[in-house]
Structures are given as structure tokens and as C-alpha cells.
Amino acid sequence: MLQIKNLYAGIEEKEILKGIDLEVNPGEVHAIMGPNGSGKSTLASVIAGKEEFEFLKGNIIFEGEDISELDPEERAHKGLFLSFQYPVEIPGVSVTNFIKTAINENRKAKGEKDMPAGEMLKKIKEKAELLEIDRKFLSRSLNEGFSGGEKKRNEIFQLAMLEPKLAILDETDSGLDIDALKVVANGVNKLKSKDNAVIVITHYQRLLDYIIPDFVHVLMDGKIVKSGTKELAKELEAKGYDWIKEELVK
Amino acid sequence: MSLKDKLVSSYIAFEDHLEDDSPIHDLRNDAIKVFEEQGFPSKKEEAWKYTSLNALLKHDYNIFPKNERTIELKEVRKYFLHDIDTYKLVFVDGVYNSFLSDTTHDSIDVCLLSSALNKAKYKAVIEAYFNKTAVKDSLTSLNTAFAKEGAYIHIPKHKEVEKPIEIINFSTGNEAAMLLQPRNLVVVGENAHVQIIERHQSLSKNQVLTNSVTEIFAEKRAYVDYYKIQNDARTASLIDSTYVSQEQESHCRVHTFSFGGKLVRNNLNFYQKGERCDSTLNGITIIEGKQHVDHNTLVHHIAPNCESHQDYKGIFADSSTGVFNGKVYVEKDAQKLDAFQQNNNILVDDKASINSKPQLEIFADDVRCSHGCTIGQLDEDAMFYLQSRGIGKKEARALLMYAFANNVLESVKIPELKARINKLIANKIGVSLGFEL
Known part of the structure; x- marks a missing residue:
């Protein structure tokens, strides 16, 4: 589904990603962990197409096509979704209107007609229930005055509505209490299928107790320095990152 | 002649x-x-x-x-x-x-x-x-x-x-x-x-x-x-x-x-x-081409315990030009005043310009006055957020411009008028959004 080959990217002359290789297949959950400043969020933004970052070299192949030159919306139309660490506030545009616009823009890109209003409402209702979101929330302005937890829940609600092939969850656990974390993780798990895939970017192993990864990768200084199974995440939780550094020096 | x-x-x-x-x-x-x-x-x-x-x-x-x-x-x-x-x-x-x-x-x-x-x-x-x-x-x-x-x-x-x-x-x-x-x-x-x-x-x-x-x-x-x-x-x-x-x-x-x-x-x-007067001066300016809009406001506070609020938003495309010249004048008896003045602008194109000049003249000593102005482009992080949801650049810009101007509309008390202004804004921004704004 996704193949990242020897990816280099940076910002304003500063190289941040220094040769990333990663392969994600349908049905898989990958976790990317690493200390602050290792390039985790940059990797997520570069995959999603944020223009601020300079793509230096390498390939991002998604569903067999190199998407590294595409606009963010074109990547979304192909089935890529990024759940933001810091979702943006859009006053005056309700959650419902925003998601309707997003869905219909995606359909338009595929040459499909707008989703019929009845179908849309039914889907909104169903996905809102999945994430334990009440109706009042849906008529509020997007992210405006939302608590950290509400913002993250809203991100996963959008994920549920858009049903992408590949979802990248960037620090979705930050700012969540344990109950909200369970709701969000439960939502993600219910949306998982053999045809889609998830990349979970996280600092802590906490979220990985609920969204069980098939693979865990450690990102340090712009490179994936170690890959393993979920046991690796537990080891990192217990021992921190220093032992990996030491291992690398050897 | x-x-x-x-x-x-x-x-x-x-x-x-x-x-x-x-x-x-x-x-x-x-x-x-x-x-x-x-x-x-x-x-x-x-x-x-x-x-x-x-x-x-x-x-x-x-x-x-x-x-x-x-x-x-x-x-x-x-x-x-x-x-x-x-x-x-x-x-x-x-x-x-x-x-x-x-x-x-x-x-x-x-x-x-x-x-x-x-x-x-x-x-x-x-x-x-x-x-x-x-x-x-x-x-x-x-x-x-x-x-x-x-x-x-x-x-x-x-x-x-x-x-x-x-x-x-x-x-x-x-x-x-x-x-x-x-x-x-x-x-x-x-x-x-x-x-x-x-x-x-x-x-x-x-x-x-x-x-x-x-x-x-x-x-x-x-x-x-x-x-x-x-x-x-x-x-x-x-x-x-x-x-x-x-x-x-x-x-x-x-x-x-x-x-x-x-x-x-x-x-x-x-x-x-x-005493205890309340004044609101709100404005939304959305212009393009060679249009020019100049807001010259004055709030003259004479009596105590009053309030005034000014909130002007401007979106300037092409080589349009704007002026905001807002003055709050506080006489010495106008104590316990709360005066607020804000002017925020987005320049959509390089050739557009705005001259913004908020002014305060205060002769009372127990007042709360604030003013500020911003001039900028659309927020890139917000653009990326919308685009990453599959919303095209043009629609994303429209949504952000709408969001930018929106709070000024909240104080319009006639629903039909508000709907009308909404429509004018959507037309002005040049997109038909998938929903009624």
C-alpha cells in the first residue's frame, strides 16, 4: 500500500528526514516511536504533502503511484488521511458542514455526485455514535474552543467519515485522558479492516495497549534505526531510548 | 468649470x-x-x-x-x-x-x-x-x-x-x-x-x-x-x-x-x-480589482461607565486597497470606560494593500482601552489542514476567508439579512460551497 524509499526531506536548508525506508501493507498497523525532535511529525506531514517541507529525494509510493509531487488534497482523494496533532480551529463552520464539504469534495474528485442528504445524515449519526459524540457537538464550530480530547475525537470522527485506505495518527494520544483514549482507540479498531492500514505516531506506548501494532519502528535523528514487534514498544517504555543510541554506537 | x-x-x-x-x-x-x-x-x-x-x-x-x-x-x-x-x-x-x-x-x-x-x-x-x-x-x-x-x-x-x-x-x-x-x-x-x-x-x-x-x-x-x-x-x-x-x-x-x-x-x-452607553461598529470588507474602501471611524466618549466595540475585517484581492483609520477619543469624565478596537486584514494578492491606523486619545485615568491590527495572508497550517481532508485549494481558501470574517456576522440580528450577507460573501469569494454558510 505504502512504500517509502530512501526519503530525505527538510525545512529551510535543514535536513530532518535522512533516508527513511518503510513499507506498509493492507491490514497492518505500524507504530512509529521516537524521542522529541526525531522527525516523527515531519514524516507524517511529508507523507500528507505539507508544502512547508522540502522534499529532497526518495520516493513515496502509495497504491503503486509516486505521490511525492501531489497536492495534499490529491493525496487525500487517493485515500490518505492524517489525524493532526494540533487540529486547526475554523470559526463559523460547523463540524457537520465541514465533514459534508470534505466528503463531497472527495466524491467530486472521483467524478461522483454529492452524497444524498439522507445517506449523509445516517452516516454522521452512525459514526458519531461510534465515537460517543453527541449531536450538540456536531453543530459547534470546527475545533473552536474544543478541549484537547474533543479535538482528537473529532479527528477520528473525520477519519471514520472519510474511510481512508491509510490513516496516519500523529500523537493522537497526547492530551487525552484514559477514558477518551479508550473511546478513540476503540473507534480506530472498529474501522480497521484487512483492506486498510494505520500508522500510529506516538511518544508513549500507552496508546499501543489499545491499538495493537503489528510493527514498531524507532525513529531517531531522521532515520528508522530499529524495527520490531509490539514487544519493542514495551522495552522502550521500560528503558527509554538511550540504550538504542548505545547499541547504534557499537 | x-x-x-x-x-x-x-x-x-x-x-x-x-x-x-x-x-x-x-x-x-x-x-x-x-x-x-x-x-x-x-x-x-x-x-x-x-x-x-x-x-x-x-x-x-x-x-x-x-x-x-x-x-x-x-x-x-x-x-x-x-x-x-x-x-x-x-x-x-x-x-x-x-x-x-x-x-x-x-x-x-x-x-x-x-x-x-x-x-x-x-x-x-x-x-x-x-x-x-x-x-x-x-x-x-x-x-x-x-x-x-x-x-x-x-x-x-x-x-x-x-x-x-x-x-x-x-x-x-x-x-x-x-x-x-x-x-x-x-x-x-x-x-x-x-x-x-x-x-x-x-x-x-x-x-x-x-x-x-x-x-x-x-x-x-x-x-x-x-x-x-x-x-x-x-x-x-x-x-x-x-x-x-x-x-x-x-x-x-x-x-x-x-x-x-x-x-x-x-x-x-x-x-x-x-452614562452606560454601548456602541458597536462592525465591518466586513471584501474587495477586488481596483476597488477602494476607506473606513474612518470615531468613537467619542464623553460620559462615564460606557463601552465601545469596533471590529473590522478586510479581505483584499487583486490590486484593491483599503484604509482603516479608527479613533477612540476619551474625555476626562469618561471614566470606567471599556473600549475595544480591532482591525484584521488578509491580503490575498501581492498588489493589494491596506493602511491601518488605530488611534487612541485618552484624557481619563481609569479606563480600559485596547486596540490592535493585523495584516497577513491565509494561515498555511489551516490551508494544509483543509487540503489534507480532500478540500481543494480554492474551496479551502473560501472556507478560511469565511471563517475569518464570520464573527462579525454573529451580531447581525435579522436572520434573513444574515443569510443574505452570507450569500454575498460566498459569491464574493467566488465559490459555491456544499452548504449554506
């Missing part, structure tokens, strides 16, 4: 036609003298530094347009708030049009300034209020000298007017170039409420220059909501001078929506004369 000379020399003939016992006869004579002395404002004056009238003054305006053309309702229906019942004062080329209007004398007066100036029963009100709050500057004086027609609205005390009042000035393009000078007087009695919508609309591509003056008097605890819709043709220019005089505990709000016209200058002046 320059426009100034033409106006001054026409004045005598104009005045001759009016009745000598008019209560404003002397006011007119004084006013034309002020205009003759001062002439049209130039860029040398601080208040006109960024707005030049030179190009506009070159046209040979007809200053006494004849109303020869009638207009059909279906031609102009779209300019009214037709989905709700309203009082209407409609002027075509400066002349009252009874067919399109809907006036009343039933416990309130929504009628013509021309009758108020001529009929004895209005004399007391005219003498008490007319030209009493207007500043005697050259353009207002020019209007006063030729003041003849416009809206006369008098709401007696304790009267809540449920229907909004629409004042619409059409120009038909009968003349190659036309100067219109409507004059409105609004007197809102103690504890009375009123909502007024004003617009100027040219129906042709001929040059129109409107020099409009409105005086609003809000007595104790009166509530006044005044909406200005400025979405005129690209050959029409407007200089609007509005003066709001507030007594104790009155609430006055003026919203200015500037989307159209060639050049628009808004001189909006508030005078808070009694």
Missing part, C-alpha cells in the same frame, strides 16, 4: 426654489459657505491621506437629476429583503418612489425628509435634531446645503418596531454622470427599538457619486441596529457620513458590509453623551 464651482453657482438657483420659511434655510446658507471655503477634501488632509477623490471629481456630474425613468419591481426585487415584511423608503435618482415604498405614520413615522422639512407638525423635531450632531466639514456641509430628500424616521418612546426599515437609493443611469446627496434623519425615542438597513444601488454602468449623510439620535435606553450594505456597481462611488448621538444606556450598532463600488469612504462617528 470644476465640480466645486458648479455646485456653488447652482446653489442660488436651488435655494430660490425652496420655501423661505423652511426651518433649515439658514443652515443651508451657512453650509454652502463652509463648502465654498473648504472645497473637496484632498490628500493633504491627514484624514484623507490614503483616499483621493481627484479621479471622481473629474466627471461632469448632473447635480439635479430628473426622475424620468420608472423602474419595475421585478427589476429591483433582488435588492430588497423580500422574504420578510419590511417598511421601505425607496428613492430613484434622488426622488421618492411611492410605488416601491411602504411608509407609515401609524404610531411611528417612516416617511420622507422632504415632507418633514415642509410640514408644520414636524417642525419641532427638525429644529431639535436636524444637523445637530453632524460635523461641519466640507462634504457634510455640501450635503446640508442641498439637503432635500431622504429618510425621516421617528420612533416615539417605548415603541418597539418589529419590521425592519429598508432605505434604498437607486440610480438608473439617466445621466452620464450623476451626483446624489441623500440625507437621512433617524430619531429613536426613550426605550424604543428600531432596525434599519440602508443600501445604494446603481442600475447602470454610468458614473454615480453619492454623498450621503445620516444622523441618528438614540435617546435613553433606545436600541438602534443599523446595517449598511455596500455592494454597488463598479462605476458607483459612495461617501457616507453617519453620525450617531447616544444618550444614557442606549445601545447602537452599525454594521457596514463593503463588497462593491469603485470607491467607498465611510465616516462613522459615535458620540456617547450619557
Whole structure:
């Protein structure tokens, strides 16, 4: 589904990603962990197409096509979704209107007609229930005055509505209490299928107790320095990152 | 002959036609003298530094347009708030049009300034209020000298007017170039409420220059909501001078929506004369091409325990230009004041520009005043967020511009008007969004 080959990217002359290789297949959950400043969020933004970052070299192949030159919306139309660490506030545009616009823009890109209003409402209702979101929330302005937890829940609600092939969850656990974390993780798990895939970017192993990864990768200084199974995440939780550094020096 | 000379020399003939016992006869004579002395404002004056009238003054305006053309309702229906019942004062080329209007004398007066100036029963009100709050500057004086027609609205005390009042000035393009000078007087009695919508609309591509003056008097605890819709043709220019005089505990709000016209200058002046007054000055400006919109505001705080809020948003595309010159003047007795002023702008294109100058002059020592202005582009992080959801660049920009201007709309209290402005904004931004904004 996704193949990242020897990816280099940076910002304003500063190289941040220094040769990333990663392969994600349908049905898989990958976790990317690493200390602050290792390039985790940059990797997520570069995959999603944020223009601020300079793509230096390498390939991002998604569903067999190199998407590294595409606009963010074109990547979304192909089935890529990024759940933001810091979702943006859009006053005056309700959650419902925003998601309707997003869905219909995606359909338009595929040459499909707008989703019929009845179908849309039914889907909104169903996905809102999945994430334990009440109706009042849906008529509020997007992210405006939302608590950290509400913002993250809203991100996963959008994920549920858009049903992408590949979802990248960037620090979705930050700012969540344990109950909200369970709701969000439960939502993600219910949306998982053999045809889609998830990349979970996280600092802590906490979220990985609920969204069980098939693979865990450690990102340090712009490179994936170690890959393993979920046991690796537990080891990192217990021992921190220093032992990996030491291992690398050897 | 320059426009100034033409106006001054026409004045005598104009005045001759009016009745000598008019209560404003002397006011007119004084006013034309002020205009003759001062002439049209130039860029040398601080208040006109960024707005030049030179190009506009070159046209040979007809200053006494004849109303020869009638207009059909279906031609102009779209300019009214037709989905709700309203009082209407409609002027075509400066002349009252009874067919399109809907006036009343039933416990309130929504009628013509021309009758108020001529009929004895209005004399007391005219003498008490007319030209009493207007500043005697050259353009207002020019209007006063030729003041003849416009809206006369008098709401007696304790009267809540449920229907909004629409004042619409059409120009038909009968003349190659036309100067219109409507004059409105609004007197809102103690504890009375009123909502007024004003617009100027040219129906042709001929040059129109409107020099409009409105005086609003809000007595104790009166509530006044005044909406200005400025979405005129690209050959029409407007200089609007509005003066709001507030007594104790009155609430006055003026919203200015500037989307159209060639050049628009808004001189909006508030005078808070009694305690615990509340003033709101809100504006949304969305312009493009070579359009120019200048907001020149003044809130003059005289009495203590008052509030004022100014919130102006501007979106400037192409090589359009904007000015915000907002002044808050606090006299020494105006203690415990809370004054807020904000002007935020987005420049969509490199050639667009805005001159923003918030000013505070404070002579009281126990006040809270804040002001700020921002000038920027659309937030890149927000653009990325929307695009990453599959929303194309154009729609994403539209959504963000809408979000930027939105909070100003929240204080529009007439739902139909709000929907209308929403639609105008969506049109202006140039997209049809998948939902009603």
C-alpha cells in the first residue's frame, strides 16, 4: 500500500528526514516511536504533502503511484488521511458542514455526485455514535474552543467519515485522558479492516495497549534505526531510548 | 468649470426654489459657505491621506437629476429583503418612489425628509435634531446645503418596531454622470427599538457619486441596529457620513458590509453623551480589482461607565486597497470606560494593500482601552489542514476567508439579512460551497 524509499526531506536548508525506508501493507498497523525532535511529525506531514517541507529525494509510493509531487488534497482523494496533532480551529463552520464539504469534495474528485442528504445524515449519526459524540457537538464550530480530547475525537470522527485506505495518527494520544483514549482507540479498531492500514505516531506506548501494532519502528535523528514487534514498544517504555543510541554506537 | 464651482453657482438657483420659511434655510446658507471655503477634501488632509477623490471629481456630474425613468419591481426585487415584511423608503435618482415604498405614520413615522422639512407638525423635531450632531466639514456641509430628500424616521418612546426599515437609493443611469446627496434623519425615542438597513444601488454602468449623510439620535435606553450594505456597481462611488448621538444606556450598532463600488469612504462617528452607553461598529470588507474602501471611524466618549466595540475585517484581492483609520477619543469624565478596537486584514494578492491606523486619545485615568491590527495572508497550517481532508485549494481558501470574517456576522440580528450577507460573501469569494454558510 505504502512504500517509502530512501526519503530525505527538510525545512529551510535543514535536513530532518535522512533516508527513511518503510513499507506498509493492507491490514497492518505500524507504530512509529521516537524521542522529541526525531522527525516523527515531519514524516507524517511529508507523507500528507505539507508544502512547508522540502522534499529532497526518495520516493513515496502509495497504491503503486509516486505521490511525492501531489497536492495534499490529491493525496487525500487517493485515500490518505492524517489525524493532526494540533487540529486547526475554523470559526463559523460547523463540524457537520465541514465533514459534508470534505466528503463531497472527495466524491467530486472521483467524478461522483454529492452524497444524498439522507445517506449523509445516517452516516454522521452512525459514526458519531461510534465515537460517543453527541449531536450538540456536531453543530459547534470546527475545533473552536474544543478541549484537547474533543479535538482528537473529532479527528477520528473525520477519519471514520472519510474511510481512508491509510490513516496516519500523529500523537493522537497526547492530551487525552484514559477514558477518551479508550473511546478513540476503540473507534480506530472498529474501522480497521484487512483492506486498510494505520500508522500510529506516538511518544508513549500507552496508546499501543489499545491499538495493537503489528510493527514498531524507532525513529531517531531522521532515520528508522530499529524495527520490531509490539514487544519493542514495551522495552522502550521500560528503558527509554538511550540504550538504542548505545547499541547504534557499537 | 470644476465640480466645486458648479455646485456653488447652482446653489442660488436651488435655494430660490425652496420655501423661505423652511426651518433649515439658514443652515443651508451657512453650509454652502463652509463648502465654498473648504472645497473637496484632498490628500493633504491627514484624514484623507490614503483616499483621493481627484479621479471622481473629474466627471461632469448632473447635480439635479430628473426622475424620468420608472423602474419595475421585478427589476429591483433582488435588492430588497423580500422574504420578510419590511417598511421601505425607496428613492430613484434622488426622488421618492411611492410605488416601491411602504411608509407609515401609524404610531411611528417612516416617511420622507422632504415632507418633514415642509410640514408644520414636524417642525419641532427638525429644529431639535436636524444637523445637530453632524460635523461641519466640507462634504457634510455640501450635503446640508442641498439637503432635500431622504429618510425621516421617528420612533416615539417605548415603541418597539418589529419590521425592519429598508432605505434604498437607486440610480438608473439617466445621466452620464450623476451626483446624489441623500440625507437621512433617524430619531429613536426613550426605550424604543428600531432596525434599519440602508443600501445604494446603481442600475447602470454610468458614473454615480453619492454623498450621503445620516444622523441618528438614540435617546435613553433606545436600541438602534443599523446595517449598511455596500455592494454597488463598479462605476458607483459612495461617501457616507453617519453620525450617531447616544444618550444614557442606549445601545447602537452599525454594521457596514463593503463588497462593491469603485470607491467607498465611510465616516462613522459615535458620540456617547450619557452614562452606560454601548456602541458597536462592525465591518466586513471584501474587495477586488481596483476597488477602494476607506473606513474612518470615531468613537467619542464623553460620559462615564460606557463601552465601545469596533471590529473590522478586510479581505483584499487583486490590486484593491483599503484604509482603516479608527479613533477612540476619551474625555476626562469618561471614566470606567471599556473600549475595544480591532482591525484584521488578509491580503490575498501581492498588489493589494491596506493602511491601518488605530488611534487612541485618552484624557481619563481609569479606563480600559485596547486596540490592535493585523495584516497577513491565509494561515498555511489551516490551508494544509483543509487540503489534507480532500478540500481543494480554492474551496479551502473560501472556507478560511469565511471563517475569518464570520464573527462579525454573529451580531447581525435579522436572520434573513444574515443569510443574505452570507450569500454575498460566498459569491464574493467566488465559490459555491456544499452548504449554506
